[in-house]
Amino acid sequence: MDPDRLTPQPLGQKLREPASWRLVVLPWLLFIATAAAAIAFAWQIWRPAPFGDPLATSLVAFDKQDRLTVFSAELAPVVASDDSRLFGLVTSRQVAVIPARVDYAIDLGKVGRERMRWDMANRTLTVRLPALQISRPNLDEARAQYLREGVWITRAAQDKLTRDNTRLAERLAVEQAANPVLLSLARSAAKDAIRQNLAIPLQMAGFGDVKLSVSIDGEPSNP
Template identity: 60%
Template sequence: MITTPDAPPAERRRALARTQALPWLLFIVMLALAAWLGYRAFWPRGGGDPIGTTIVAFEKQNRLTVFSAQLAPVVAAEDSRLLGFVKSRQVAVIPARVDYSLDLSKMDRNRLAWNTATHTLDVLLPPLSVGTPNLDEGRAQYLREGVWISREAQDSLSRTNTRLAEQQARQQASNPVLMTLARSAAKEALRQNLAIPLQVAGFGDVTVNARFEVEPAPTAR
């Protein structure tokens, strides 16, 4: 509003007050806009939705290694040359490590259930993945038998034993005892990885119950 020199003093004071207040109004509007943008950028997607917060936590780590087993396959291979007149045998002990992991990219809302009354999150986990055995042939131990073992025969024996050791390590890694240990480790890892983000998001003291598809569902109480 434009005031003339002959305008009443009261009117001039009101116009001056409105002019001085305008920068503060703009500042408040900009501050509110910045706060809203910050909320959208840093608050977990889904806002107050614990399932949405959990999905975000899964997205940050698509594959989670939960357990590792140290194995020591003992294998043996034989080689025959010169029409069977030259025979050799090699026994090998080859240390191996096998990792067990969860593919969290398979997790979706259908695998999650939230109980508001008890602050409990039930999680149905995808099947545990058993990785390819990592053979440590630098620490392998060999016992060779034969009157004369050529370089070609030795290489053939080593290749065969490496293949057999990998097969045996896969079989050992899938035995029920190790699978039970790996599943227990996976459930404990999921509890730790999910409880903290939910607490930070403001859901309080959260209980996370995790189970695999091969395990029975908990009975209702």
């Protein structure tokens, strides 16, 4: 057995080990605390200060876009038309499915300072947008599907049936575009788009994280 292992360690050495550990760690703790204080002090001095006012900053962001398309819907109106010739002796019928696209947009040119309100205490910007604008349906007749019925369908009758179905499909697409479900989706998309378009300019202007409350004319009020 090694006699050195049986030799008791001096009591003073055992008492000095914790003190030695503190001597190594304490300078680093002081350094970290000093660096953190310096960074905090520098941030207070050099952090970007907001300039102008949030309403002006938001209006500038709107001026760059004017009309903003926020949502698009793909519709498939199913319509039918009849044709009669030779005093009713020759009849024909055409059923058509004509895909249509409808766009929902917000006219940002109508958004003025009177439609905005800034709450400094709560850091909240309230924006009231004009009503959604629904575009004229864009019919994709190249992808249309037709089903024709009749013993004898002349070229003139076929052209008339197609024209009639096109008008009916456009009218039906307008009605479908006004469906409450689609309008709700379009309004939600519009609010999200406005929040995203305003958040970055306000942050760059030095206002930090701003709460954005967006509403749209004509939307149903919450019960």
